[in-house]
Amino acid sequence: MSSTLSKDAKIYIAGHNGMVGSAIWRTLTASGYTNLIGQSSKQLDLRNQDAVNQFMEATTPDVVIVAAAKVGGILANSQFQYQFLLENLQIQNNIIDAAHRNNAKKLIFLGSSCIYPKLAQQPLTEDSLLTGPLEPTNEGYAIAKIAGVKLCQHIKNQYNKDFVSLMPTNLYGSNDNFDLKTSHVLPAMIRKFHDAKLDNNAPVTLWGSGTPMREFLFVDDLAQAVLFAMQNQLPDHLYNVGTGTDITIKQLATTIQKATGHTGPIIWDSTKPDGTPRKLMDVSKLKQAGWQYTTNLEQGIAKTYQWFLDNHDTYKQVKL
Template sequence: MITKTNKIYIAGHKGMVGSAIWRALADQGYVNLIGFNSRELDLRDQGAVEAFFEAEKPDMVIDAAARVGGILANNDYPYQFLMENLLIQNNLIDGAHRHGTEKFIFLGSSCIYPKMAPQPLQEDSLLTGPLEPTNEWYAIAKITGVKACQAIRKQFGKDFVSLMPTNLYGSHDNFDLNTSHVLPAMIRKFHEAKVNDHSPVTLWGSGTPMREFLHVEDLAEAVVFAVENRLPEHLYNVGTGEDLSIKALALLIQSKVGHQGEILWDSSKPDGTPRKLMDVTKMKEAGWKASISLEEGIASTYDWFLHNIENIKEVKL
């Protein structure tokens, strides 16, 4: 049983997901949270991670650290997306297990499921078919993490659980047009076009794929729920259970940003998976569901973007 004074290590605590989890736990009164940036602790370095576990001995680990990006980044840097994620999660999972950490929350992505899996995506669709080629490198790494946590749970009875969120967005997101996901990229594109006399905005693909989006603060609340409860199974989808087309998303963001120009669709660019809707029945039955609407979430994310636009850096690869 994790108490408010147990030592909880949040890997990736400076990122969008990790910082939201930190804030959510702190708001609930957890007083022994620890985190290190990549300069202080390189999670790809097995020796450094081993030394960390020797010194800190956390009671719980939340793995929100990963090499992430959209279709373009996954396509251009397949080796980094595969190998760096394997190194990060293997070092954390194995280090936590060997040093007596009893509770571990592993965060992944809906891209672990087969490209043509039945919709909505259920947890038992894992490993039943080929992955989406544009992000298979990241997906394979995350599948390995899920199975490692399942193996520890099965063999040693530890509370190692995997949460698979759908597409995330929110404050502290990545707005770099070369590496960001679709929603923050659209916010930036529409904003820049608005301040450039409402110039046309060109978006990738046909606009027909269906996507589901979860505000990062909702994910953080799901993690708090998993901290405070021993979930009976090893893998849970985390999402809203609702989706919309990319074209509908574009129109919604365009409206929230106030862009009045034309939207152009570049159908020579890949669409990615036709649909990715999560079946969130298991989390609902466990006692948790999302609460932030997409309209509310986009509005608050654009507001955060406007207040932090001078500090948004381009990501170097």
């Protein structure tokens, strides 16, 4: 199962400036890998097939890690379905095909737990894929990611190549997006509670009822899972990556409120959508292969809030 990958192997991390890609870059560097390749979106438009092909032909990476994607929260996903479907298809199709044709030894495709049906049995197992309707608010993004999983599966089967897909649960951590219009629930809460604390502990209004259950994984733990998949030849094509535990959105809110030091009231706006009622991952398959998470939620939130404070003037904002 162990893979013979040298420390100077050429490793291309698509999306290396994002939250996930930068965590993978940090982790691989700390593990002694010395030949990492990254291109910013200004240097290489991953939606441009010719540009991606030329880049892959010129660099011929041994390993390709697909951490590049167009991402957003409920609001962005539901309002821009066309862009989320089209651009993610373009990005991943271009990278996966170019990696295949330029003989990359290994490719790791990163997706999301939203690929699974909205009402799939919990916890979500890999074999529940395509067994029911998706959550409508992020259907475009989910369909794109499903297509990426299937591309890698068929390359693995047809060409006997080590192309594997990792599906992480909800991620958070350093270099996250804290823009209130486009961010995911955890960083959005950090921003809201922080701003409200500075505003004399003003009330914080949060979307929905607070009853949905969610699972959260610190992004550095996902990076360790990518490292594990890179260093080992996993037998299957699809693996969930998470903690295997979840909490209610209300519990998340009180945990973040405590971490930020906000002491005002929390108001739940039940006119806003809740999204999927529960999204807990069955992570037994990857655990059986030899990997599991190490950072608990309180530790991860504390580290993320500290990063937010350290980068408060320059934190990432996404413009659609």
